[in-house]
Amino acid sequence: MPDGKVAxxxxxxxxxxxxxxxxxxxxxxxxxxxxxxxxxxxxxMRELGYVPDPMARGLAFRRSFLIGMVYDNPTAQFIxxxxxxxxxxLRDSGFELVVHPCDSRSPGYIDGVRRFVQxxxxxxxxxxxxxxxxxxxxxxxxxIGCRYxxxxxxxxxxxxxxVITHDRxxxxxxxxxxxxxGHRDIALITGPASYRSAIERTGGFxxxxxxxxxxxxxxxxxxxxYTFESGVxxxxxxxGGKRRPSAIFCGxxxxxxxxxxxxxxxxxxxxxxxxxxGYDDSPLxxxxxxxxxxxxxxxxxxxxxxxxxxxxxxxxAASRPAASVRPHLVIRDxxxxxxx
Amino acid sequence: MPDGKVAxxxxxxxxxxxxxxxxxxxxxxxxxxxxxxxxxxxxxMRELGYVPDPMARGLAFRRSFLIGMVYDNPTAQFIxxxxxxxxxxLRDSGFELVVHPCDSRSPGYIDGVRRFVQxxxxxxxxxxxxxxxxxxxxxxxxxIGCRYxxxxxxxxxxxxxxVITHDRxxxxxxxxxxxxxGHRDIALITGPASYRSAIERTGGFxxxxxxxxxxxxxxxxxxxxYTFESGVxxxxxxxGGKRRPSAIFCGxxxxxxxxxxxxxxxxxxxxxxxxxxGYDDSPLxxxxxxxxxxxxxxxxxxxxxxxxxxxxxxxxAASRPAASVRPHLVIRDxxxxxxx
DNA sequence: CTGAAAGCGCTTACAG
DNA sequence: CTGAAAGCGCTTACAG
Numbered sequence: 001m002p003d004g005k006v007a008x009x010x011x012x013x014x015x016x017x018x019x020x021x022x023x024x025x026x027x028x029x030x031x032x033x034x035x036x037x038x039x040x041x042x043x044x045m046r047e048l049g050y051v052p053d054p055m056a057r058g059l060a061f062r063r064s065f066l067i068g069m070v071y072d073n074p075t076a077q078f079i080x081x082x083x084x085x086x087x088x089x090l091r092d093s094g095f096e097l098v099v100h101p102c103d104s105r106s107p108g109y110i111d112g113v114r115r116f117v118q119x120x121x122x123x124x125x126x127x128x129x130x131x132x133x134x135x136x137x138x139x140x141x142x143x144i145g146c147r148y149x150x151x152x153x154x155x156x157x158x159x160x161x162x163v164i165t166h167d168r169x170x171x172x173x174x175x176x177x178x179x180x181x182g183h184r185d186i187a188l189i190t191g192p193a194s195y196r197s198a199i200e201r202t203g204g205f206x207x208x209x210x211x212x213x214x215x216x217x218x219x220x221x222x223x224x225x226y227t228f229e230s231g232v233x234x235x236x237x238x239x240g241g242k243r244r245p246s247a248i249f250c251g252x253x254x255x256x257x258x259x260x261x262x263x264x265x266x267x268x269x270x271x272x273x274x275x276x277x278g279y280d281d282s283p284l285x286x287x288x289x290x291x292x293x294x295x296x297x298x299x300x301x302x303x304x305x306x307x308x309x310x311x312x313x314x315x316x317a318a319s320r321p322a323a324s325v326r327p328h329l330v331i332r333d334x335x336x337x338x339x340x
Numbered sequence: 341m342p343d344g345k346v347a348x349x350x351x352x353x354x355x356x357x358x359x360x361x362x363x364x365x366x367x368x369x370x371x372x373x374x375x376x377x378x379x380x381x382x383x384x385m386r387e388l389g390y391v392p393d394p395m396a397r398g399l400a401f402r403r404s405f406l407i408g409m410v411y412d413n414p415t416a417q418f419i420x421x422x423x424x425x426x427x428x429x430l431r432d433s434g435f436e437l438v439v440h441p442c443d444s445r446s447p448g449y450i451d452g453v454r455r456f457v458q459x460x461x462x463x464x465x466x467x468x469x470x471x472x473x474x475x476x477x478x479x480x481x482x483x484i485g486c487r488y489x490x491x492x493x494x495x496x497x498x499x500x501x502x503v504i505t506h507d508r509x510x511x512x513x514x515x516x517x518x519x520x521x522g523h524r525d526i527a528l529i530t531g532p533a534s535y536r537s538a539i540e541r542t543g544g545f546x547x548x549x550x551x552x553x554x555x556x557x558x559x560x561x562x563x564x565x566y567t568f569e570s571g572v573x574x575x576x577x578x579x580g581g582k583r584r585p586s587a588i589f590c591g592x593x594x595x596x597x598x599x600x601x602x603x604x605x606x607x608x609x610x611x612x613x614x615x616x617x618g619y620d621d622s623p624l625x626x627x628x629x630x631x632x633x634x635x636x637x638x639x640x641x642x643x644x645x646x647x648x649x650x651x652x653x654x655x656x657a658a659s660r661p662a663a664s665v666r667p668h669l670v671i672r673d674x675x676x677x678x679x680x
Numbered sequence: 681c682t683g684a685a686a687g688c689g690c691t692t693a694c695a696g
Numbered sequence: 697c698t699g700a701a702a703g704c705g706c707t708t709a710c711a712g
Contacts (some may be wrong), residue, residue: 006458008705019683024707032681051459055398056705059688064395066436076420076623083439096406096438096460099423118346119391120436228627257627264629283416287568287597287624289604348689359699364691372697396689399704 007048015048016041027052054094064121065095067310069303070113070137071128072104075254077282078299082128082151085303095123095311104131110140117146124148124310126303132156133196149306153200159322163306167197167279168204170295170327171249174277175208177293177329178247182337183275187220187245189234189255195226201251201279220245224255231258239268246275246338253278253285253294256334260288275335291332298325347388355388356381367392394434404461405435407650409643410453410477411468412444415594417622418639422468422491425643435463435651444471450480457486464488464650466643472496473536489646493540499662503646507537507619508544510635510667511589514617515548517633517669518587522677523615527560527585529574529595535566541591541619560585564595571598579608586615586678593618593625593634596674600628615675631672641665 009027013020018037025033026041044050058064069086071079079101086097100116102109117125124147131137132150138157141148150157153167178186188205191198206216222237224230231250235258238245250256256278260270268274270290278285281296302325309323349367353360358377365373366381384390398404409426411419419441426437440456442449457465464487471477472490478497481488490497493507518526528545531538546556562577564570571590575598578585590596596618600610608614610630618625621636642665649663 010705020706021683021708022681025682028707034681037681051455053399053705054460055395055404056688057707058395059393059399059690060705060707062688062707066438076416080416080419084441087439087441094459096456098406098436098438099427101424101427115391116436119434120394228623261627261629283568284624284627287601287627289601350689360690361692361699362697365698368691374697377697393689396704397691399706400689400691402691402704 007045007050009052011048012041012044012050016044027057051094058121062121063123066098066120066122067095067307068098068100068116068120068122068125069128070100070102070116070125070131072102072131074129075280075282078280079128081299082126082303085300085305086126086307088300088304089307090311093311097307098122100125102131104134104137110134110137113137114140114144117141118144122146126306126310127151129153129197130195147310149309151302151306153197155322156196158318160309160318160320162322163302163309164322164324165197165297165302166324166326167200167297168207170279170297170329171201171204172208173327173329174249174279174295175205176212177331178249178275178277178335179209179212179214181247181275181335183247184214184338185220185243185245185247186214186216187238187248188216188222189231189238189248189250189259190221190223191226191251191255193223198223198226198251205249224251224258226252226254228254228258228261231255232261233258235259235262239263239266239274244268244274246273247277247335248274249277251279253280253282253292256292256294257284257288260292271334271336273339275338277329277335281330285330285332288334290334293332293334294330295327296330297327301325347390349392351388352381352384352390356384367397391434398461402461403463406438406460406462407435407647408438408440408456408460408462408465409468410440410442410456410465410471412442412471414469415592415620415622418620419468421639422466422643425640425645426466426647428640428644429647430651433651437647438462440465442471444474444477450474450477453477454480454484457481458484462486466646466650467491469493469537470535487650489649491642491646493537495662496536498658500649500658500660502662503642503649504662504664505537505637505642506664506666507540507637508547510619510637510669511541511544512548513667513669514589514619514635515545516552517671518589518615518617518675519549519552519554521587521615521675523587524554524678525560525583525585525587526554526556527562527578527588528556529571529578529588529590529599530561530563531566531591531595533563538563538566538591545589564591564598566592566594568594568598568601571595572601573598575599575602579603579606579614584608584614586613587617587675588614589617591619593620593622593632596632596634597624597628600632611674611676613679615678617669617675621670625670625672628674630674633672633674634670635667636670637667638665 222234224234278294285292562574618634625632
């Protein structure tokens with residue numbers, strides 16, 4: 001284009017000698033265009049560096065080219081990885097990622113998401129734990145006709161909308177590993193029972209131990225808040241008694257760091273006197289000493305899949321099966337067989 | 341509005357008995373509206389829950405209501421805090437935040453940002469360290485007429501575009517503190533000299549010590565990469581010799597965690613035998629044991645200011661002085677007077 | 681397979 | 697202080 005001006009659909013149509021409707025068909029990948037017409041126009045678009053204006057398209061479509069990511073308050077690393085993953089899927093798609101953190105305990109938060117979605121006419125939203133677990137949120141989105149994907153430990157919705165992280169399996173792998181090492185007196189620090197991830201990790205861990213003949217007594221299970229501080233408090237409870245467990249599985253790495261803190265302070269050697277496993281495989285896991293064995297979840301991949309589902313053509317999307325991301329145990333140096 | 345339909349400017353104009361141009365003037369806060377007309381229309385807008393369509397406005401304005409955040413690869417917590425801050429400023433403004441991580445070492449990254457800005461017709465972009473330090477990026481934005489703000493340790497651009505974090509002062513405060521505690525043999529682990537923040541922190545630390553009569557020998561200064569691993573390597577160099585420094589100041593917390601790792605492994609007690617200070621006051625600082633004394637920077641506030649500058653009315657904006665965010669030392673338990 | 685007309689919901693430029 | 701006309705850059709609905 002001459003001077004700083006950027007090409008529009010009218011320029012392309014005029015220079016190609018076709019109507020703008022034909023150019024529009026090509027932009028939207030309509031099959032109703034003769035191949036040679038398509039080639040001619042596409043060549044011209046490349047030459048002029050033409051890219052359709054998302055606002056003009058959005059206005060006509062009554063829907064923007066924005067994907068929203070809605071989340072409450074997971075760890076920073078989790079959010080960032082999820083964002084990277086979503087951006088992996090959106091790259092060169094013409095879609096952009098708009099972030100929307102919120103406080104799911106505040107009463108007006110669902111209305112806040114509704115305004116966000118409606119005012120921006122979002123193309124779709126990714127629901128990240130734990131807002132992904134809120135059925136009222138999903139119902140609202142359904143009601144206003146906004147497409148969404150939910151990332152959660154189990155299927156909470158139609159398969160085509162789910163990315164399932166199978167936390168149960170990750171926790172079970174941790175249980176199997178501890179049992180294999182020979183641990184029998186094992187403890188568990190769980191996340192809040194209001195989190196589905198906590199329920200699944202807890203259930204998966206307990207069931208897997210049970211399958212291997214180990215029953216976890218109630219006293220060996222402490223509910224905490226997924227935070228470092230709550231991990232410290234839980235560890236004090238578990239390690240303060242006269243008979244200490246030989247291993248602790250924590251619902252996330254933050255709480256495992258709390259266990260480390262107490263162990264270090266009280267002179268309990270990890271892993272010699274106490275084995276510890278976390279969940280998330282966050283950067284923290286390798287900053288701790290000894291490096292923490294932890295269940296890794298591929299958050300970036302999870303985000304990529306959730307975003308990709310949103311921008312895929314709608315055809316057959318409704319019947320698509322749920323997507324899955326599998327956790328797996330990353331073994332480092334925080335576990336060993338119990339002292340005999 | 342009847343059924344699910346949402347009100348438009350035409351509905352408001354018709355129901356208020358004015359032209360849509362008058363409604364438009366009210367939306368855009370034009371003073372050229374009679375107060376009673378304004379009141380009448382604004383009441384109606386509230387009643388109908390009318391919000392102007394950002395895509396329609398954007399199309400007419402030839403500029404979207406999106407603010408871009410461009411960053412390379414700082415820590416997750418830094419990115420997330422910056423995002424929270426930006427969203428603080430954008431809340432209820434009608435603007436949304438679009439994130440754009442990139443790799444400043446890849447050759448095409450400036451073109452990538454250009455496409456991002458031009459295709460979305462961004463209203464403005466926030467440049468976060470270290471891409472904020474790249475003059476070629478800023479030049480490109482200037483050339484295409486995109487407004488931007490740069491967050492950096494020192495003024496790199498016109499004041500109206502700068503949020504200055506004064507890293508020099510934060511490092512100086514760390515130096516003063518160590519000197520006051522009585523340390524004389526002090527070491528420094530710096531970030532990469534290609535980062536302005538590293539240069540400023542290093543310079544600020546050295547100069548402040550010098551002002552207090554302590555000269556840092558070359559051997560006590562080790563350049564590292566702002567990463568945990570590089571911090572480990574630097575600490576090994578500094579702590580491996582036969583005369584150890586009594587205190588180490590690290591250019592960020594990640595590297596300080598590396599020092600902790602080496603100290604723990606080699607049986608060097610912090611703070612009894614070695615005092616350590618970090619920079620960032622990240623969550624890691626309080627996860628470490630003993631809790632790390634660190635220079636705090638209010639990243640959320642920084643992000644808030646940088647975003648606010650972008651959406652402020654353009655009037656007088658060009659002559660606005662640079663914004664400043666001040667670091668300060670947060671004292672925890674990782675320092676004490678040197679063993680005599 | 682292709683196109684002319686109307687419209688998406690706003691603003692600009694002009695007139696009064 | 698207010699408004700009618702034209703336009704931003706696309707798509708939809710209809711016609712052929």
